[in-house]
Amino acid sequence: MANQLVVRKNVDAADVASLRDAYAKMQALSANDNRSWIFWAGYHGFPQYRCWHHGRVGSDGFPYDLFLPWHRAYLQYFEHTARDQNDGARLAWWDWTRQTGIPASYSAPRGPDGKPNPLASGPMPAMPGSRARRTRRSPDVPANLPSPADVTRVLGLSQFVDFSNQLQDLHDQVHGWVSGDMGVIATSAFDPIFWAHHCMIDRLWYLWQLRWGVTNIPPNYLRQTLAPWALTVQDVLDINRLGYEYAGAVASSPPPAPRPKASPKSSPAPAATTPKRRVKVKA
């Protein structure tokens, strides 16, 4: 399992138990531990601010928009960090176009084991003006989430920069919809729903690539580095080369019925033998 292509699924079909276990372990580690929740979420906004949002001018003066490739790389690193804690953990995507709000697995205050649900909130460090605490949300009504028609419109844009710009706007809309700590760059990655949201964004880029081409991106983007990740834009174009795939749909059979237990082995009964008969042959 460790070296196979992983399949990222919708949160409703994903192995939430493994993800919950991985997140709980990451969240229990201290902030300075480079395996911890706070350490990895801290790359995005506070305190490291490495995230890439909106076009930013590169060293050559060109306004690159590396929003999509940067976050694809970020999720890749994060998922492997989670798998170090539980190899069954897979990032799962939150399909907000269903307009039903935050998935139940990410909002229930406690998990099936009765412990606080590590998908419902995450630890945050002390920041200027606020003490260490867990993340909080203040979601809007579900009808105000992006609709399937919004996504269809964006997926129909054939130029990468145009598509990235409009998809990033839907992305911004969902951050604002969840609000609370998810609502601003500084704190959003500490909320576990951040990863499910960005998994959906990455998936939408993948769906767009299926339609318009995996390498459909301006050529001068290809060698741009995605600091601090040791990857370039070209490195992250093909998700299969990164070791994952997105499930289109999942249909599962019910689990097989348990086999009846075999009765204890005993010595086989001796086979019945027919007594030999002497046959007289007349000459």
Add this chain to the structure above:
Amino acid sequence: MANNRYEAPVTIAADQLDTEFSRADIEFEGVDHSGASYEGRVFLNNPRADATTPLTPENGYAGTFHIFGHGGCFADDEEHCTVRPRRRYDPRPAHQLTPARKVVIATEAVRQALETGPAVTVKVVPVVRATTPKAGPEDVFSYERVSIVTYR
């Protein structure tokens, strides 16, 4: 919902635009995204639009952009959040707070607005979505330039 602040409407002389186009965008350049997160509702030829204005073509509603704000300056050191002019050959990524560019695809709204005359008034109504102790709902929206761009 927090109180909202409204930026003054801007009038654009649109007589240089094509009269026929397949797509029209409203582009905002130099948009500040350092503070609270908000939804920017764009209205054409409706300078009195506010947060209660219905989002319909009859009211000049052209579309919405969203700003995922940084939530304020979470640094105690001076000028941590100051964006300086970029030196040539500087290999580092640009400052995180480099102002953004936002594009609203508003083909039918622009077509409708141009039917009333060669000048188009653009009004943005910011509706705040998330604040922090460092970034409240005041003065969320500022920008350097707004343009209408048409494509054949």
